[in-house]
Amino acid sequence: MQARQKDSLLVASVKDSLGGAIITFALACVMIGLRVDVASGRGAELFLEHRWLAVAAAVVIVFAGRFAMNVFFWKREDPPSLNLSGFLPKGGLSTGTSSVLKYALLGLAVVLPFALMFWLGARGSRQYIDLAILVLTYVMLGWGLNIVVGLAGLLDLGYVAFYAVGAYSYALLAHYFGFSFWICLPLAGILAAFWGIILGFPVLRLRGDYLAIVTLAFGEIIRVVLLNWYQFTGGPDGLSGIPRPSFFGLEFTRGEGGFASFFGLDYSSIHRIIFLYYLIFAMALFTNFVTMRLRRMPIGRAWEALREDEIACRALGINTTTTKLTAFALGAMFAGFAGSFFATRQGFISPESFTFLESAIILAIVVLGGLGSQIGVVIAAIVMIGGFEFFREFEEYRMLVFGMIMVVIMVWKPRGLISSRTPSVALSKNAKGISADLVQEGHG
């Protein structure tokens, strides 16, 4: 009896693995086994390259992998994963751990540049501080989009358009009027919010995924216009020579009147990098501060109520159009701030930086982090952007892995990494978080 059981387990596993292997072969035989490329010497002629070993490897890996999974996990009556799951945290992080995590991350972010300088020196730490700036930019964008998607439940796939508006506003204002960064920063935010209202007004009554597609279309329209309006935006060549920000009027330049000489330091290019780091850090914290405060105010509660049930909101006398528009405009404004930071940091912008992929990455950060969760956005940004940059050596495979990780994390945790919601107002001191299973994801 025991032996037969074992036998049928094996047979079943082999059958299943064979199925997987056949599928893999069908997927791989043409797309991996053969490669069509343009011969460099012979004009535009195409030639074939055979890579059957790679196909064989893929098939064997899938067969062996599925077989092992079948034998040890899926088809067993007592899969070891049952024992294993006891060790994993259940249902995401609890409110207590996540608040500890919050302060730990905040502390780390404050000391990071100096710690890096201490360990690696000015030269060695530069690339890491640059990476930290990038991560913080995405944290800020994620927090901005979290207002729109996480709180108000409006699916926005064209968020990068407002990032672009912010960046181009600063670049153009500086180019044509010679305004400084500090004047342009609020202007860029206001312009982006203005565009948010203009684009949002007609589309915000659409339901969930239609809204997503229209926002995607608007994002692309703005990009195509930037690409083709040569006289104004420089077209695909972009705009360069965007002025750098100053520290209360002190430029980060060598010599008299610069930042270094004012404070009696030796000039080093790292000063500006560290300044940029703290600048984006402050901007991100500002975004977070405003969002957290708004959540506890009537408008924030109305956003969340809107995500839960729009019809009920209307029955309670809430003007859903203006409520949605404020969320959209506010999200756009923060993207505009981040955009002008991006422009000043790079010193050069072109439409290439504002493709749909950027929107997708920001949205992925928000959703993977856990909709509406501020700390989730931080973790997701560190994992996605940080991890992404660490695989820089595997340039070719980076985006492939990125896409696959998006799928894997979503399948593993559809509600995101942090999936509990803190009430915005409570009677008792120790009110618990609300499990995300109860929280709606927006109308539609």
Place this chain on the structure above:
Amino acid sequence: MDYFLQQLINGVTLGSIYGLIAIGYTMVYGIIGMINFAHGDIFMVGSFIALVLIVALGITAATPVLLLILALALVLVVAMALTAVWGWTVERVAYRPLRGSFRLAPLITAIGASIALQNFVQVSQGAKNKPLQPLFSGSFQLTDGGADGSGFIVNLSYIQILIVVTTVILMGGFTYIINNTNLGRSQRACEQDRKMASLLGVNVDRTISLTFVMGASLASVAGLMFLLYYGVIDFYIGFLAGVKAFTAAVLGGIGSLPGAMLGGLLIGLIETFWSGYFSVEYKDVAAFSILAIVLIFMPEGLLGQPEVEKV
């Protein structure tokens, strides 16, 4: 007038391609109510499979006509089958585990799958444009450009005829499948009420898989047509074609097969006329604007059913 006629012919050809892709969007949206974001990339994969097969079989313009047609038919069938496997896999890996879950989750996995597919093709087939020498170069000359040769010469190329004819045949076949077979019936049942359909013994998972398989194989036909018509493809063609085909599906009324075809034709015509009479640079803006306008002012599309808000 002659210029207009030429644009009309080009527009109908392009529209057929969009229509074939749009059917995949519309069927999937109808059955599981999600935008299959990776569908444009499935089209791109189909196009690449066709290209590899054409090169592997050594098909060139020099191949005798009869053999050429037979070989292309073979390429079509194999590409449809292999692309269908890709479509099936995407559904199995990225969508099925999330069925009945949070509604945003499959949208994110779809975007992830789209990124993964694009970059997979970029890695496996290289990032360069892949130009294919035209296989059919002949055409019918519909007007002779006038006696003095000053008029416009209107061409109806063989390849355009091939594209339109193939599309019409496939459309007929698929309409027949949806309306008259068991599979079509269970598909329509799942569209109406998935839970009830499963209670009545319809294998919902299998029906959804088959929907993806059909959508993907039609997309691969579009991929082959696109390759033959434009003669050049790269790993990024899926995004724009996908958005335009989705626009077509929405314009025609999402969930409606004839609507998808009609929408495809309209989008193809609008795009060609826009490029022909206004500006080529902004032809994508035209398509995107139509998408926005249609969704805002007539979200039920031309042939779709209006949705009534239930209170």
Place this chain on the structure above:
Amino acid sequence: MSSWDNNPVLKVEHLTMRFGGLTAINDLSFNIGRGDITALIGPNGAGKTTVFNCITGFYKPTEGRLIMARSGGEKHLLERMADFKITADAKVARTFQNIRLFGGMTILENLMVAQHNPLMVASNWTIGGLLGLGGYKKSNVEAIETAKYWLERIDLIDRADKPAADLSYGDQRRLEIARAMCTGPELLCLDEPAAGLNPKESLELNTLLQYIRKEHDTSVVLIEHDMSVVMEISDHVVVLDYGVKISDGTPDFVKNDPHVIAAYLGVEDDEVGQVEEEVGI
């Protein structure tokens, strides 16, 4: 002339609602008396919920007028107002047949959302509140007090910080009524408040509605199938069938109206006498 015609809070005049070729309500007129509990009854598909949707602005009536007379003397023509304005300005609140709570938010938050408009004003449309100016803090505390008052009324004060989706069906019904009351309505429209309640919960609902009528300046109109609820608490009953009013009066009057009996028993008017004899009324 009955009491509801002397001082109506809402006058429905010649209300007609057509969907394509279907006439859901046809030339319907009735009054809702101030301070009354009015019941709207009728067989399934009679158009009761459609009347509610017209009153609360979710549908725009094809024809007719809906005149809301507030206690201060202002009049509002509801058929011309946007749905959210009807709650915000005309002070008409409603509940839904299939309960629509904000399930992922706490019970307290549900009641806070209902006080959105006064709180928005108090926070100077967010700007003042964001900067910590003005009386927002005070208004916020007051709003929490109002919420607590209603939570005590519906006996959910101990669970104020729990998600609304966790509540039992009967509690959800009462919470939805409390939430509607937090908008400070003068007319409260309840769509089948007793549906799916057990007898005990039904009794609690009666008590709550009586309380609302007695202690607040709020008139109630409700759709109900449960005749024991209707007969016990309502002052005035309007009966619809196929979108037409077939009877209008006190519960006793309606109960004995042959038209009503005919509609409910599904017989022609002239056979009613015969049926009555058979069932012994």
